[in-house]
Amino acid sequence: MxxxxxxxxxxxxxxxxxxxxxxxxxxxxxxxxxxxxxxxxxxxxxxxxxxxxxxxxxxxxxxxxxxxxxxxxxxxxxxxxxxxxxxxxxxxxxxxxxxxxxxxxxxxxxxxxxxxxxxxxxxxxxxxxxxxxxxxxxxxxxxxxxxxxxxxxxxxxxxxxGIAGCLPVLIGWSSVTGTLSWGAAVLFLVIFFWTPPHYWPLSMKVKEDYARVGVPMLPVIAANTVVARQIVVYSWIMVGVSLLLWPLGYAGWFYTAVAAAAGCWWLWEAHALQARARAGVRGAKLKEMRLFHWSITYVSLVFLAVALDPFIS
Known part of the structure; x- marks a missing residue:
């Protein structure tokens, strides 16, 4: 080092x-x-x-x-x-x-x-x-x-x-309408539940850094199996919340299809990480950064679908 x-x-x-x-x-x-x-x-x-x-x-x-x-x-x-x-x-x-x-x-x-x-x-x-x-x-x-x-x-x-990182969603909505809505609230919650499983894999990778300075990120104080289980729980809630835009009438089939497909892939990666953690895999073989990198792709795809849905659906 x-x-x-x-x-x-x-x-x-x-x-x-x-x-x-x-x-x-x-x-x-x-x-x-x-x-x-x-x-x-x-x-x-x-x-x-x-x-x-x-x-x-x-x-x-x-x-x-x-x-x-x-x-x-x-x-x-x-x-x-x-x-x-x-x-x-x-x-x-x-x-x-x-x-x-x-x-x-x-x-x-x-x-x-x-x-x-x-x-x-x-x-x-x-x-x-x-x-x-x-x-x-x-x-x-x-x-x-x-x-x-x-x-x-x-x-x-x-x-x-992570609530601070959710507020740009509300800012985007209010900048157009001057008010807020349930649609904005749903997307706020998507980012809220996305943030921990997005950041915890990175924290798993650099937990020695956080431990050295006494910052109690979850991977510092809990076993990989515990962190991975929390990632899976938050991931399921996030995907479920992301699909609420359709029944609430804020999005159509295009957004729903993209959110469902991207969510399924996310859940696959989250469960794969949990399986590796349960198997006691450590170091590079844990591949925790796979989910971190995919999380950025996921949020990009879902919000691109948010922008395109009014034109396609």
Whole structure:
């Protein structure tokens, strides 16, 4: 394992005052965690199509996407500011800007808070104030409830902390209608039940990292068989909830067919992981990342079907 430099960040900032402007810009972008925001936008834009029952105003889509990026980016920057102590000790996060010293903690704090203010005003002035309130609520939930209160205290951190990642669904709906609906609530619950079985396989892979810093992710404190059983339970609920859009009248045969097919494949992978865990398979042969990677494909397919269903069904 690669040795981790455990010196305080300030001591590792040798020469950081001479970092190029381009490197600093890249560091500020890295604070926003762009790859995570991609997933959030995947769940926001299709819901706008469903809420509109067709193609929403494209300027509204653009404004919602920009506002969503600013808000989520601010939340992620503040998350990195708060977690900079444990990020320095974890292999997968030791190259983050506040650990390497490319940026100072104060810069990340100001940057994150500025994005929080700008994104709220952006939503309020260019979209609507309902979406602004939901956006600010998602940011505060992620930073305060998940990062500050849950992450280091309970193995249920990702379950309840994941609510922040569900709110972009409601933001997408409210940006078009100014209100919420049962259809939006169903898709909110899909992401709620998707988040734990999406993240727990990754946590199984890097549980030594979390154990080293005392973060009680479920795979750290429970056996693989227990984690796999929880993954299967959440997976069945998620697939069942995803099919509710049809009987509630929010989707037709196309969405239902895609959700059912993708859900069946998900359940196959979830049960396969459980079977390997029960057999005592460890290390690379556990193949826990198969479900993690499929989870991203799954949510992309289901929400693409959400966007296309009004035109096909």
């Amino acid at each position: 690669t040795a981790v430099d455990s010196r305080p960040v300030a001591e590792r900032r040798q020469g950081s005052d001479h970092v190029t402007a381009g490197a600093r810009v890249k560091a500020f972008v890295a604070l926003t965690k762009p790859r995570i925001i991609e997933l959030l936008l995947i769940t926001t834009v299709p819901v706008m199509f469903l809420a509109e029952g067709g193609v929403p105003d494209l300027w509204l889509v653009l404004a919602t996407c920009v506002g969503g990026y600013l808000s989520a980016g601010g939340a992620n920057a503040l998350n990195m500011y708060i977690d900079r102590d444990i990020d320095a000790l974890m292999d997968r996060t030791r190259n983050r800007p506040l650990v390497t010293g490319v940026l100072r903690p104060a810069e990340a704090l100001v940057f994150g808070m500025s994005l929080a203010v700008v994104s709220t005003l952006w939503f309020g002035l260019l979209v609507n104030w309902a979406s602004a309130a939901l956006s600010l609520g998602a940011l505060l939930f992620y930073v305060v409830v998940y990062t500050m209160l849950l992450k280091r205290r309970t193995s249920q951190n990702i379950v309840w902390g």
